[in-house]
Amino acid sequence: MAGPLEGIRVIEIGTLIAAPFAARLMAEFGAEVIKIEAPESGDPLRKWRKLHDGTSLWWYLQSRNKKSICVNLKSEEGIAIVRQLAGQADVLIENMRPGALERLGLGWDTLHALNPKLTMVRISGYGQTGPYRDRPGFGAIGEAMGGIRYTTGEVDGAPARVGISLGDSLASMHGVMGALMSLLRVKTGKGDGQVVDVSLVESVFNLMESLVPEYDMLGHVRERSGGALPGIAPSNTYPTRDDSYIVIAGNSDPIFRRLMEVIGRPDLRDDPALERNDGRAAQCEMLDAAIAAWTSQHDAADVLAALEQAGVPAGRIYSVADIVADPHYQARGMLLDTTLPDGARVKMPGIVPALSETPGSVNWSGPSLGEHTSSVLADLGFAADQIDALRQAGAIQ
Structure with a gap:
């Protein structure tokens, strides 16, 4: 059964979490996602957290259903390949620092002139404008400046991390939401593509409920409250007796x-x-x-x-062990058995949301570095000898 994004081509120029998670969500629902990685090392996420046979288990999850191509963005030939891909794409998702793509000749003005229907999702720490635009920003900083860390933790304790890379994931979801809004406009003939400007800080801030009006009108600063829900009781x-x-x-x-x-x-x-x-x-x-x-x-x-x-x-309150053992998670398809390249079996999270007519699917786990370089370039019209020449010149891997 085809996913709802079947026929949508997405180019991912991103590393680690925010842009790659956004692209993963689109890949799970049928989009063709072509992930551009640097030769030799690829996305640093390949080596993050727990590894299996030298590759991160997080990588296999974050990059499922994606095609990996290795393109050297320091070469003119590599830049030309990305331009050609963008010319045939519906969406480009990136999380480089503002101005980085412009310096490579891959900025919005260039790509929009090349492909007016292209939607460009730009995820950064502080957004593409404003006095902080050039600062480096990670999800942790977005959580800190977006307000959630100040309100997280025990009443008499220090601000606490929520346990996951929440700022990155929230930015990813806002990026996908913006991409789909733009695609709807393009596909219904109401206009061309546009820039979706997503800030890590603002993605967290957008979830902070009545924080601002309570402060502006009443002078109330919401503080840390442990496990309680302030102002709403009980x-x-x-x-419990058994230490739960x-x-x-x-x-x-x-x-x-x-x-x-x-x-x-x-x-x-x-x-x-x-x-x-x-x-x-x-x-x-x-x-x-x-x-x-x-x-x-x-x-x-x-x-x-x-x-x-x-x-x-x-x-x-569930640990991951509780989640994996829970029959409701199992019945809802939230624990998928996946086969890794070496044949090992591992459980991965299922797909959210569940669509009744066009559900998402997992077709393969995260690819090896540059696994699809040759096939993607062949689809672009490159002959085998041209691909070999690009590889020998160091433009691709």
């Missing part, structure tokens, strides 16, 4: 009453001062103490069973 993380932790969200009025019934506190259930969220938020510490007193007397499985029966949203 919603927190609670300990449960997140309980009892923060709608009827759910709160059901939760108080489960924990044996009809006095709180029927207290007029706790009938609405504003009253509960004013006494959130008391409510959290009452809930924790109950959860700490029971094992996690019993707590979850009682809350599920009462219709109270709750869930145990």
Whole structure:
């Protein structure tokens, strides 16, 4: 079954996380993604985190369904190949520092003149304009300056990382969203391609809820709150007898009453001062103490069973071991068995979102360096002897 992006060609000039994750999302839903890598070393992600047989397991996930070609962007012949690819592409995704592609002769003005239908997704630390545009930026800096690190961590602790490269991934998703909006405009004949300018900082900032109006109107600075949801009660993380932790969200009025019934506190259930969220938020510490007193007397499985029966949203905090063992993840196809090039089997995350008529698919894991160089160039019209000459000249690998 063809994916919804079947027939869309994407050129990826990116490394590590932000641009490659955006291109991966499009590849999983049928786009032809041609990843341009530097000769010899390729994307540094190939050596990041845990390796299998010398290659990162993250690489196999991040680059699935992509074609890898090795092009030397320091050579005129290599630049000419990229221009030719861009001339036949629908989308180009890059995460170089602003101005880098322009210095290579691959800037927006050049490529747009060559291919007016091209959409160019540009992911950088601070965006293509503004006083910080030339600063280097990684996802961690986007998280710091976008506001999420200031609000993450224990009340009396230092700002904390959320555990993953969240800033990069958020920028990737905003990049794909912008690319699809631009493609819709192009494919419906409403206009030419355009630049999708994505900042790591702004991608995080876009998720920061009512942070700005609360500060601007009320002077309120949202602070770190541990596992609690400030101003919305009760919603927190609670300990269980078997040293586990449960997140309980009892923060709608009827759910709160059901939760108080489960924990044996009809006095709180029927207290007029706790009938609405504003009253509960004013006494959130008391409510959290009452809930924790109950959860700490029971094992996690019993707590979850009682809350599920009462219709109270709750869930145990999962490690990756919990995720892999969970039957719901398995039933939803969120754990895919993948075969690596040496025949080893490994589980990979499934595809999100699930589309009913044109679902995404995984056709192969991350390719070897330059695996598709010859075939992609042949599709562009290069003869075998021309490809050999380019390789001997060091323009490709």
